[in-house]
Amino acid sequence: MSEVKKIAVVAGDGIGPEVVGEALKVLKKVEELFGYQFETEHGLFGGIAIDEKGTPLPQETLDLCKNADAVLLGAVGGPKWDNNSKELRPETGLLGIRKALGLFSNIRPATVFDCLKEASTLKPEVLEGTDLIVVRELTGGIYFGEKFRREGAGGEEAVDTCVYNVQEIERIVRQAFDIAMTRSKRLASVDKANVLETSRLWREVVNRIAPEYPEVELEHVLVDNCAMQLLRRPSSFDVIVTENMFGDILSDEAAMLTGSIGMLSSASLGEGSFGLYEPVHGSAPDIAGQGISNPIATILSVALMFRLTFGYHDAAQAIEDAVKEVLDAGHRTGDIAVDKSKAIGTTAMGDLIIAALKKS
Numbered sequence: 001m002s003e004v005k006k007i008a009v010v011a012g013d014g015i016g017p018e019v020v021g022e023a024l025k026v027l028k029k030v031e032e033l034f035g036y037q038f039e040t041e042h043g044l045f046g047g048i049a050i051d052e053k054g055t056p057l058p059q060e061t062l063d064l065c066k067n068a069d070a071v072l073l074g075a076v077g078g079p080k081w082d083n084n085s086k087e088l089r090p091e092t093g094l095l096g097i098r099k100a101l102g103l104f105s106n107i108r109p110a111t112v113f114d115c116l117k118e119a120s121t122l123k124p125e126v127l128e129g130t131d132l133i134v135v136r137e138l139t140g141g142i143y144f145g146e147k148f149r150r151e152g153a154g155g156e157e158a159v160d161t162c163v164y165n166v167q168e169i170e171r172i173v174r175q176a177f178d179i180a181m182t183r184s185k186r187l188a189s190v191d192k193a194n195v196l197e198t199s200r201l202w203r204e205v206v207n208r209i210a211p212e213y214p215e216v217e218l219e220h221v222l223v224d225n226c227a228m229q230l231l232r233r234p235s236s237f238d239v240i241v242t243e244n245m246f247g248d249i250l251s252d253e254a255a256m257l258t259g260s261i262g263m264l265s266s267a268s269l270g271e272g273s274f275g276l277y278e279p280v281h282g283s284a285p286d287i288a289g290q291g292i293s294n295p296i297a298t299i300l301s302v303a304l305m306f307r308l309t310f311g312y313h314d315a316a317q318a319i320e321d322a323v324k325e326v327l328d329a330g331h332r333t334g335d336i337a338v339d340k341s342k343a344i345g346t347t348a349m350g351d352l353i354i355a356a357l358k359k360s
């Protein structure tokens, strides 16, 4: 029997609990099929934690995560908490958990399933061969810099500061080069070095590290150009490495190459094998509680957890194959359905994927 892996589950708000529920069903089926053992423990996080504990990231939830081998996260946030003070916004909990767990690297693969090309806004021939990964720096930059309000000559001013140091840039860039070495050895470093000082430092560090990876073909792309090229020639990208805010925005854009943000999984990693796994999407308040959200991003996040934290490549492959089989058979949630009248719900999609899961 394999060793029991501890998974902290923080489902959060909105569609978070729905999509996490389907991912937990997949975990259970993997236990039955492959003999792996998982112990799951749930923690309050996000808006629901504000309501019940007065803070988006209660200490007991953080401890639960710290004592686990991996974390499975749904999504946080929603209009109910939008007007909260800075400390009480669910997003503060999300940024806080990433920082507290040292998760500086956010890996967001945008894999285009052939049968979903019809759901994309791009022409199938433009999408041909598209399979890229955004490596987003996750604990620095403008999201974590000092922010404040003050009185200025033109009235009230708001200030957000963007700070990066060499060490923060080096560790994420090295990780991206390492990932590029396992793939097609192409790396695009995305910055705004024509304007921002943090980007100039970013580019210097990338150029200093590049000779350590002579086999990797490196290109520097300005972020505005990258946003355009992602729609013009997506297949020319393989690994994209970039700072926090650019990665946040570009990964949502890349989601539309796959057909929907409901398809994009992610892994947040630090120095060791511990990781936090979550869909890239948010709590989708517009569809929460209707049972129509797409659980595939969260289910594929479990596959990432198996690959990157547990090394259970057989089970990861089985999940990815099951998702493909179900999509190839034409089953679609509303977000990826061309004919919306035939769309199935969250639970039905989860059940189909579980039924398709097999040990080869």
Ligand SMILES: NC(=O)c1ccc[n+]([C@@H]2O[C@H](COP(=O)([O-])OP(=O)(O)OC[C@H]3O[C@@H](n4cnc5c(N)ncnc54)[C@H](O)[C@@H]3O)[C@@H](O)[C@H]2O)c1
Pocket: 015, 019, 074, 075, 076, 077, 078, 079, 091, 094, 261, 262, 278, 279, 280, 281, 282, 283, 284, 285, 286, 287, 292, 293, 294, 295, 297, 335
């Ligand atoms: N990691 C996270 O927890 C996370 C990420 C992004 C946004 N948020 C938060 O979520 C809240 C809503 O943000 P938003 O509306 O800008 O982004 P969102 O990702 O929640 O939703 C954007 C759009 O995509 C759709 N969508 C998202 N996930 C889907 C899924 N699985 N299936 C089908 N459709 C899906 C939504 O219905 C919506 O129309 C905000 O409070 C925001 O801060 C949290």
Ligand SMILES: CC(C)[C@H](C(=O)O)[C@@H](O)C(=O)O
Pocket: 077, 091, 094, 095, 248, 280, 282
């Ligand atoms: C909700 C927000 C703080 C978060 C981020 O910007 O990291 C989200 O957009 C994401 O992509 O996970």
Ligand SMILES: [Mg+2]
Pocket: 248, 249, 252, 280
């Ligand atoms: Mg985002």
